[in-house]
Amino acid sequence: MTYKIHTAPIWDAFKLTDVCPICELRRATEERLLGQYLNESVMEPDARVRVNRQGFCGSHSQKMLAGGNICGFALQLQTRNRHIRESLKLIEGAKRAQKEASRLQDEATSCIICAETEQIMARYYQTIALMFKNEKTFPELARDAACLCVNDYSRLLAHSAHAGSRADDYRKTLYLVITRSLSQSDADLAAFIDRFDYQKKDASVMTPEQKAAPVSAVRKLTRL
Numbered sequence: 001m002t003y004k005i006h007t008a009p010i011w012d013a014f015k016l017t018d019v020c021p022i023c024e025l026r027r028a029t030e031e032r033l034l035g036q037y038l039n040e041s042v043m044e045p046d047a048r049v050r051v052n053r054q055g056f057c058g059s060h061s062q063k064m065l066a067g068g069n070i071c072g073f074a075l076q077l078q079t080r081n082r083h084i085r086e087s088l089k090l091i092e093g094a095k096r097a098q099k100e101a102s103r104l105q106d107e108a109t110s111c112i113i114c115a116e117t118e119q120i121m122a123r124y125y126q127t128i129a130l131m132f133k134n135e136k137t138f139p140e141l142a143r144d145a146a147c148l149c150v151n152d153y154s155r156l157l158a159h160s161a162h163a164g165s166r167a168d169d170y171r172k173t174l175y176l177v178i179t180r181s182l183s184q185s186d187a188d189l190a191a192f193i194d195r196f197d198y199q200k201k202d203a204s205v206m207t208p209e210q211k212a213a214p215v216s217a218v219r220k221l222t223r224l
């Protein structure tokens, strides 16, 4: 059986003790792609065509601006800018205006890094399900995962059929991890909120997890 992506980063991510392992895989994937689009892809004709077509979203543009190769990014912005400029035409009529507005909304939000990250993440979601079925010690590691976010829980669930005969076991494990993760947030948020209660202000010192409870809850509840 062959996996669609290397499994070593998956093993490593599931061993982390304080973050959602899938968010960590996504972070590392985005970082690698940002490095690629800031460096070798700048002069690669195929990559330039893809960048012209899709551009970069607001969040990834900010990261490209801060990425240490502003000239390389400016070159890509120039060709993307020309691509958009050349696609514009004077519009007559309300129906055509609506259609053009919708096309430009897609242009303004499309992103080569978001699109390629999603493709790679889909391979991770499939591979994790396959590993649950095939790797002897992986189910235990998955069950003990420190954390899981709602977005990744939903995506893992959507790909859970790849665990084949063990799919229901896999879904049960995912359910255990997400409920434990959200219960932990509930407890940490309760401790955090207590600090604002003047009657409890002198209560015991907060742990680092309790101090970070709002930030951690945002990461678990929202797709950043």
Ligand SMILES: [Zn+2]
Pocket: 020, 021, 022, 023, 024, 148, 149, 150, 151, 152
């Ligand atoms: Zn996550």
Ligand SMILES: [Zn+2]
Pocket: 056, 057, 058, 059, 060, 111, 112, 113, 114, 115
């Ligand atoms: Zn993006």
